[in-house]
Amino acid sequence: xxxxxxxxxxxxxxxxxxxxxxxxxxxxxxxxxxxxxxxxxxxxxxxxxxxxxxxxxxxxxxxxxxxxxxxxxxxxxxxxxxxxxxxxxxxxxxxxxxxxxxxxxxxxxxxxxxxxxxxxxxxxxxxxxxxxxxxxxxxxxxxxxxxxxxxxxxxxxxxxxxxxxxxxxxxxxxxxxxxxxxxxxxxxxxxxxxxxxxxxxxxxxxxxxxxxxxxxxxxxxxxxxxxxxxxxxxxxxxxxxxxxxxxxxxxxxxxxxxxxxxxxxxxxxxxxxxxxxxxxxxxxxxxxxxxxxxx
Amino acid sequence: xxxxxxxxxxxxxxxxxxxxxxxxxxxxxxxxxxxxxxxxxxxxxxxxxxxxxxxxxxxxxxxxxxxxxxxxxxxxxxxxxxxxxxxxxxxxxxxxxxxxxxxxxxxxxxxxxxxxxxxxxxxxxxxxxxxxxxxxxxxxxxxxxxxxxxxxxxxxxxxxxxxxxxxxxxxxxxxxxxxxxxxxxxxxxxxxxxxxxxxxxxxxxxxxxxxxxxxxxxxxxxxxxxxxxxxxxxxxxxxxxxxxxxxxxxxxxx
Amino acid sequence: xxxxxxxxxxxxxxxxxxxxxxxxxxxxxxxxxxxxxxxxxxxxxxxxxxxxxxxxxxxxxxxxxxxxxxxxxxxxxxxxxxxxxxxxxxxxxxxxxxxxxxxxxxxxxxxxxxxxxxxxxxxxxxxxxxxxxxxxxxxxxxxxxxxxxxxxxxxxxxxxxxxxxxxxxxxxxxxxxxxxxxxxxxxxxxxxxxxxxxxxxxxxxxxxxxxxxxxxxxxxxxxxxxxxxxxxxxxxxxxxxxxxxxxxxxxxxxxxxxxxxxxxxxxxxxxxxxxxxx
Numbered sequence: 031x032x033x034x035x036x037x038x039x040x041x042x043x044x045x046x047x048x049x050x051x052x053x054x055x056x057x058x059x060x061x062x063x064x065x066x067x068x069x070x071x072x073x074x075x076x077x078x079x080x081x082x083x084x085x086x087x088x089x090x091x092x093x094x095x096x097x098x099x100x101x102x103x104x105x106x107x108x109x110x111x112x113x114x115x116x117x118x119x120x121x122x123x124x125x126x127x128x129x130x131x132x133x134x135x136x137x138x139x140x141x142x143x144x145x146x147x148x149x150x151x152x153x154x155x156x157x158x159x160x161x162x163x164x165x166x167x168x169x170x171x172x173x174x175x176x177x178x179x180x181x182x183x184x185x186x187x188x189x190x191x192x193x194x195x196x197x198x199x200x201x202x203x204x205x206x207x208x209x210x211x212x213x214x215x216x217x218x219x220x221x222x223x224x225x226x227x228x229x230x231x232x233x234x235x236x237x238x239x240x241x242x243x244x245x246x247x248x249x250x251x252x253x254x255x256x257x258x259x260x261x262x263x264x265x266x267x268x269x270x271x272x273x274x275x276x277x278x279x280x281x282x283x284x285x286x287x288x289x290x291x292x293x294x295x296x297x298x299x300x301x302x303x304x305x306x307x308x309x310x311x312x313x314x315x316x317x318x319x320x321x322x323x324x325x
Numbered sequence: 326x327x328x329x330x331x332x333x334x335x336x337x338x339x340x341x342x343x344x345x346x347x348x349x350x351x352x353x354x355x356x357x358x359x360x361x362x363x364x365x366x367x368x369x370x371x372x373x374x375x376x377x378x379x380x381x382x383x384x385x386x387x388x389x390x391x392x393x394x395x396x397x398x399x400x401x402x403x404x405x406x407x408x409x410x411x412x413x414x415x416x417x418x419x420x421x422x423x424x425x426x427x428x429x430x431x432x433x434x435x436x437x438x439x440x441x442x443x444x445x446x447x448x449x450x451x452x453x454x455x456x457x458x459x460x461x462x463x464x465x466x467x468x469x470x471x472x473x474x475x476x477x478x479x480x481x482x483x484x485x486x487x488x489x490x491x492x493x494x495x496x497x498x499x500x501x502x503x504x505x506x507x508x509x510x511x512x513x514x515x516x517x518x519x520x521x522x523x524x525x526x527x528x529x530x531x532x533x534x535x536x537x538x539x540x541x542x543x544x545x546x547x548x549x550x551x552x553x554x555x556x557x558x559x560x561x562x563x564x565x566x567x568x569x570x571x572x573x574x575x576x577x578x579x
Numbered sequence: 580x581x582x583x584x585x586x587x588x589x590x591x592x593x594x595x596x597x598x599x600x601x602x603x604x605x606x607x608x609x610x611x612x613x614x615x616x617x618x619x620x621x622x623x624x625x626x627x628x629x630x631x632x633x634x635x636x637x638x639x640x641x642x643x644x645x646x647x648x649x650x651x652x653x654x655x656x657x658x659x660x661x662x663x664x665x666x667x668x669x670x671x672x673x674x675x676x677x678x679x680x681x682x683x684x685x686x687x688x689x690x691x692x693x694x695x696x697x698x699x700x701x702x703x704x705x706x707x708x709x710x711x712x713x714x715x716x717x718x719x720x721x722x723x724x725x726x727x728x729x730x731x732x733x734x735x736x737x738x739x740x741x742x743x744x745x746x747x748x749x750x751x752x753x754x755x756x757x758x759x760x761x762x763x764x765x766x767x768x769x770x771x772x773x774x775x776x777x778x779x780x781x782x783x784x785x786x787x788x789x790x791x792x793x794x795x796x797x798x799x800x801x802x803x804x805x806x807x808x809x810x811x812x813x814x815x816x817x818x819x820x821x822x823x824x825x826x827x828x829x830x831x832x833x834x835x836x837x838x839x840x841x842x843x844x845x846x847x848x849x850x851x852x853x854x855x856x857x
Contacts, residue, residue, distance in 0.1 A: 047756045054662035058684045065699045072702050124597035132594045150838045152784025154815045221590050249692025251787040276694045298698040309690045413752030423743030436751040
């Protein structure tokens with residue numbers, strides 16, 4: 031082919047554009063590297079100095095005296111997360127089944143956009159409503175001062191609903207129609223088909239939904255900080271106040287310095303590692319698991 | 326066979342998709358201003374061969390090509406070759422008419438604009454000429470600004486041809502251009518192909534043997550990645566030299 | 580048989596109540612905020628700056644800060660996010676190591692809690708790069724947080740564009756970039772816009788990361804180096820410090836209204852996209 035100078039310039043432009051685009055994709059690698067480096071470089075010293083077992087399991091947190099044990103906060107995070115999941119996961123999966131299999135099309139779609147809205151409401155707004163509605167309700171009807179594991183569980187549960195619902199619904203919708211038809215043709219009822227064919231087939235997607243919902247719950251900060259009372263002691267009842275790992279960071283970052291700040295970074299580092307590990311596991315589950323993993 | 330000027334020529338052309346060999350040493354001459362039809366059962370390699378002629382196979386990951394294709398005796402599989410310039414000279418019409426989601430005018434003007442023509446009256450001229458050449462001007466000349474995807478399938482396929490004509494190619498490759506069309510649109514398309522060969526060299530892949538017999542001057546029969554027989558259409562359909570060719574055109578398999 | 584029928588009806592009723600309960604939760608949150616907040620909202624509330632740490636006056640500076648931060652973060656994240664999406668879908672080989680790596684990173688970034696981004700933004704932008712608590716630190720941090728959403732939705736939108744467009748354009752002698760810029764991006768645009776709108780929602784509501792990177796100054800931010808307090812941060816501080824319940828409700832209502840509008844726009848552009856792609 032003839033290749034005039036004009037064409038040459040064009041191919042220079044082309045390769046410049048390609049390099050620019052590749053660079054922007056490369057930024058992802060840089061970003062995750064820089065995040066990891068900086069979180070670790072700030073968080074690792076105190077973490078190592080205290081020793082990982084003491085840091086994570088010791089429930090004594092007296093930062094001004096240089097005693098850094100986040101055990102109480104780890105327990106707090108677990109307590110709030112587990113109690114939120116106890117009610118939100120079943121409700122979320124039931125809603126997902128409802129949207130995908132039971133509700134008429136237009137109601138399913140309408141519910142879908144309402145769930146989107148639920149996902150869009152900022153966490154401070156949830157925290158705010160929790161503080162003014164849920165906390166006083168608990169104080170008046172169940173005792174204590176209301177700022178509690180329970181309040182956190184209620185608010186957090188609502189917040190993870192969209193994650194659980196959306197991912198489970200997508201997994202259920204991805205189950206091939208033939209599966210359900212095959213079951214119905216054998217004389218199974220609609221509900222039997224849902225319970226014995228559709229949900230098992232969507233299993234890996236539903237597990238992904240639960241795990242990601244859990245990740246969201248553990249990482250949530252603002253709503254939890256507003257309703258759980260934030261006492262840095264291990265909770266002994268569902269009505270006791272707790273402090274989560276995330277709350278600990280946002281409450282004390284404002285004034286912490288030196289090793290104290292380092293310990294808050296260590297807390298962040300633990301969260302970071304935990305969430306990244308969780309995501310990698312989910313990635314595996316999604317890939318390994320039957321129908322939904324098939325891409 | 327009457328002596329004709331060759332427009333394109335393949336020499337020992339082999340194509341591999343990863344381990345799978347899709348074409349085995351194809352030698353073929355494509356005559357200028359003639360219609361060459363490629364026939365054969367599904368998966369025989371005829372579409373693969375067509376796609377090597379303007380290097381569309383380059384876009385498929387894991388493709389390796391051996392041998393050479395010449396356009397006007399210049400090799401097209403050389404490092405020096407500007408693929409963009411090649412595709413401008415060797416246009417292609419695909420199986421499914423795919424108009425861009427823009428107006429009729431913008432569809433036809435897409436190619437010329439890409440190749441640097443900005444002058445509006447010049448573009449108008451090209452659009453009119455191309456639509457006329459594609460037998461679409463009478464139907465659509467007054468509706469140039471309406472969205473192209475509102476047209477019928479047959480009109481869309483002719484618009485796609487007009488879009489190819491607008492970049493002023495020398496060769497037009499057609500990959501089963503009528504497979505998605507109704508009989509009336511197919512008849513119009515075949516008529517159009519016969520008109521186009523005055524100015525263009527055409528290579529057409531088709532499943533429909535009657536169509537190959539009606540529109541083409543030369544026919545190549547492919548089987549399992551090999552070119553079994555190549556001859557003038559009249560000779561190949563009346564006096565096939567090869568047993569497999571005969572079986573195929575008489576409908577014994579495929 | 581009759582017993583079975585009863586049982587079936589009970590289960591159906593249970594599923595319907597699950598769906599209904601979700602609607603109830605959302606409706607009561609929105610109704611509560613609307614009822615309590617509507618009296619606080621006035622033109623002055625929107626246009627006047629806060630005074631006495633938010634006890635009086637309006638919330639104008641926090642609105643400006645929210646818009647400022649959101650726009651700045653989009654300015655950074657949209658080109659990078661859409662650029663990466665184009666690269667991964669149109670240039671990189673689909674199974675390339677690099678492509679898979681970037682997708683894995685994007686997924687990971689999407690899961691990281693905002694407080695961790697806040698810590699990172701604080702130590703990297705505020706301290707290490709010495710940008711201080713500022714709009715710039717805040718929007719850089721926010722940009723990283725919304726990057727996965729923008730990239731993922733842009734990738735999906737580009738993927739949904741008919742493969743034939745690409746083939747036809749290239750067969751006409753168009754270069755890759757011409758194909759991308761003239762055919763693929765225009766067709767994918769509404770889908771990309773949907774992702775951007777959803778990111779705006781995330782940016783507007785973000786609190787934990789902002790408080791650690793942009794600070795909580797109530798002044799009017801002018802330069803990108805100025806600190807700022809967004810509406811969400813303002814709501815948090817007012818609620819936690821019991822400053823002004825009325826103004827807190829007003830702020831919460833404005834935030835919810837914003838989110839409702841943003842969601843509506845996202846749905847609208849998604850609808851246009853699915854119609855365009857068919």
